[in-house]
Amino acid sequence: MRISSLVELLEGYFPSKLALESDNPGLQVGNFNNEIKGILLSLDVYLSTVGEAKEKNCNLIISHHPLLFFSTKKINTSIYPYNAVQKSIQNDITLYAIHTNADIADGGLNDYLCKILGINRVKKIPPDNLIRYGNLPRPMKLIELCEHIRKKLHVPHIKYVGEGGEYVKDAAVCSGSCGDMLWNLNEEFDVFITGDIKHHIAIYAKERGIKLIDATHFSTEVIFKDLLDEILKKHIGNIPILKSKHDSLPWKYFTKGGNVE
DSSP states (O other): BBBOOOOOOOHHHOOOSOOOOOOOOOEEEEESBBSSEEEEEEEEEEHHHHHHHHHTTEEEEEEOOOOOSSSOOOOOTTTHHHHHHHHHHHHHHOOEEHHHHHHHHHHHHHHHHHHHHTEEEEEETTTTTOOEEEEEEEEEEEHHHHHHHHHHHTTTOEESSOOSEEEEEEEEOOOSSSSGGGGGGSOSSEEEEEEEOHHHHHHHHHHTEEEEOOOOHHHTTTTTHHHHHHHHHHHOSSSOEEEOOOOSOOOOEETTTTTEO
16 A cells, blocks of 8 residues: 555545644654555654654654644755654655644544543634534542543543632643633533643633633643554555654653652
């Protein structure tokens, strides 16, 4: 199977035309004409991710986050991300990203996140259709919801805004970093679940009485690998599909007790 055939298949699930204008999904490095030997699924592409693909004989890496997001006029292969680009080219490894088109698409990452959290009766919130809205599995205290999310997404640390003892029954949900959308979010909901919530957004929410849960950018999106794995295994039976073991939170946390990984 050629990479081009697989891309055509994935376009059926996550049309690139859905991606936000500021995004850069699709081919990052490589050649669509190559035959697929193995597929490595990842959230991000580190230099070590390319090394992992080479070691496992995968000549296609499908990531959620594009390796090349901003335009550049100089390529210094001694630093990231250009060292990863160089290593990919040297080893004939194609890099392909499915980013906001995966977030927005029906059955995409945000719908999958709702499924994992047990959120039902899910609807899209316009205009971008990134955010989902639905009912929680049951009414629960805000602090109980934090624990529910922590267990379902394996989140090491959760931040929240609101009174932990207050009950919530429905939620707006957006994987990654959607806190900035809160400024223009007019729909009624009990709590907003996302990641990477900025300081001033949190203050705005606190002053407005809006409950927020920051389940981290990483933990709300690393499930992309599981979603892609489920989809690809429906269509590909003879090509190895692996999940990268090199995805990780870039942060380390220092608390009273010391470092927490």
